[in-house]
Each structure stands twice: as C-alpha cells, then as structure tokens.
Amino acid sequence: MKTKPTANGRIIAIGDIHGHALALRALTRAIQPSPDDVIVTLGDYVNRGPDSKGVIECLIELRDSCKLVPILGNHDEMLLDARNDRYAYDRFxxxxxxxxxxxxxxxxxxxxxASHWRFLESCVDYYETAHSLFTHANFCSYTPLQHQLSSVLRWTGIDEMEICDHSSGKVAIVGHAAANEIRDHGTCVCIDTGCGFGGVLTAYEPATKTIWQVTEGGEIVVRNDRQSDQSAP
Incomplete structure (x- = not known):
C-alpha cells in the first residue's frame, strides 16, 4: 500500500500493542495526531494484554483525528483465521x-x-512512503513489497533472518520481535519494545528519529526524545 502524505503531516509508526489500551491511549495523547498526520500501526493489536477490545475501539476512533494505516500482525491474522476453524481457534x-x-x-x-471484524479485515500487509517501508515483522530484501510472502511479513522476526538492505533503498520500520529497547540497524529499525511482556509501547517518527514511549499502564517514559537508542525499562 502506497499513500502520499500531505505536505505538513508527520509519519509516525506505533509498535506492537498486544491488548494494552491504556498504553495506546496514553501514547496517542502524547503524539497529539493532527488530520495531516499518518499513523502507521504495525500490528498485533490483540492477545496477551487485558483489553484487546479497547485497543481496537481506540484505533477505530483514531481514524477521526488522522490518517490511520493499520498493518496486520500475526496475532491479528490468527484471530481472523479462528472464526471458522476449530484448530485455528485453539491455536489462537x-x-x-x-x-x-x-x-x-x-x-x-x-x-x-461486526465493526471490529471489519477493522481487522481492513488491515494492510505493508505501507510504503518515498523514504520508508513498514511491515509487521520483516521483509525479503530483493522482493518488491507487493510480492512479499505473508510468512515473512508477519511471522519471521528480524532475529531469524540476516538483516539486509531492501532493494528499494528505503529504511524498514518493523515490530514483532520484542526487546527491551529500539534496535536501529541503520536500514531496519525494530520498534517492538515488549508491550505485552512487561515492556513499553513505542511510537517512532522515521524522518526525525523522534520517539515516544509509555508503560503498559499508560505512564509516559519518553516524550519527543530524538535519540532512537533509548532503552525501555
């Protein structure tokens, strides 16, 4: 999916949320998105945390204040698959x-x-701008985004493959592989900082390397800090 943002808007990615609505609402208050901003959520809206329902409600509401680009995570995919398959439900x-x-x-x-199912069904595989690409988990370096395998986009963490530059030359912003800090490898930045595992929820603006971080309970940890190597507690 390619969308050209407005001239004055920011492009901000939010990492894996995992059912922590308090964290998501606190993070969006800190970001204060405007109608010109593009907020790219990297997936895994559900599972692990206490309020997946609240997360999806918040994301649906967020569409009224900015341009929201929700990417499908592997946990969200499992939920969609669980609707019609007993074994997929058990796995979920x-x-x-x-x-x-x-x-x-x-x-x-x-x-x-039904509105929550429609939201999940509307999630995209990836998002691409002039300088960045966004996926839930990973990418194949030599394959155009529209031809990437879902197993790579949603299921293969950056610690499971050699990190290589994408052939487009764009910087990749990904989640999925939880750690206690943002991992900036130059051409690939992983912003899954362990929300759902006792860590923090991170938002990241690639153009300025500005970050925002909140705890699972919604306490601000980092606001507008341009050092992308900050560690989460």
Whole structure:
C-alpha cells in the first residue's frame, strides 16, 4: 500500500500493542495526531494484554483525528483465521487469545462486534512512503513489497533472518520481535519494545528519529526524545 502524505503531516509508526489500551491511549495523547498526520500501526493489536477490545475501539476512533494505516500482525491474522476453524481457534487461545476473548465478555468469538471484524479485515500487509517501508515483522530484501510472502511479513522476526538492505533503498520500520529497547540497524529499525511482556509501547517518527514511549499502564517514559537508542525499562 502506497499513500502520499500531505505536505505538513508527520509519519509516525506505533509498535506492537498486544491488548494494552491504556498504553495506546496514553501514547496517542502524547503524539497529539493532527488530520495531516499518518499513523502507521504495525500490528498485533490483540492477545496477551487485558483489553484487546479497547485497543481496537481506540484505533477505530483514531481514524477521526488522522490518517490511520493499520498493518496486520500475526496475532491479528490468527484471530481472523479462528472464526471458522476449530484448530485455528485453539491455536489462537494458546497464543494469548484468552485475554482477547475475555475482553469481549464471551468464551468464544461471537462477542466481537461486526465493526471490529471489519477493522481487522481492513488491515494492510505493508505501507510504503518515498523514504520508508513498514511491515509487521520483516521483509525479503530483493522482493518488491507487493510480492512479499505473508510468512515473512508477519511471522519471521528480524532475529531469524540476516538483516539486509531492501532493494528499494528505503529504511524498514518493523515490530514483532520484542526487546527491551529500539534496535536501529541503520536500514531496519525494530520498534517492538515488549508491550505485552512487561515492556513499553513505542511510537517512532522515521524522518526525525523522534520517539515516544509509555508503560503498559499508560505512564509516559519518553516524550519527543530524538535519540532512537533509548532503552525501555
């Protein structure tokens, strides 16, 4: 997916959220997105945390204040697959999905409203600008984004493949592989800082290397810090 942002808008990526609505709402308040801004969420909206329902509600609301580009994560893909497959449902629950189901107040998936299913179905595989590319997990260096395998885009962490420059020459912004700090490899930046594992939720603006970080409970840790190598607590 390619979209040309407006001249005055920022492009900001948000890492894996994993059911932590308090963190997401605190982060968006810190960012204060405007209608000209593009917010790219890197996926994994559900599982592990206590309020996947609240996360998706927040993302749907966010569309009213900026241009939201939601990328599909592997946990979100598991939830979509779980609708019609008993074994996919069991896999989903075993991968942290019980908290997701509980947040909707139902032991199965029929508590999830149609608007939330539509949101998940609207998520894209990737996002691309003039200088950056965004995926949930990874990319194949020599393959155009529109031809990338979903197994690479959503399931293969940057620690599972050699990190190489993409043939486009663009800097990749990814999540999926949780760590206690942002990992900036020059041509690839991983901003999954462990939200859902006791870490923090990170937002990152590639053009300026500005970062914002909040705890899972919504406490601001870093605001508008341009040093991308800050460690999360």
């Amino acid at each position: 629950v075993m991968s942290g999905g019980k908290g997701t189901v509980d947040s909707y107040g139902n032991q199965k998936l029929n508590g999830i409203p």
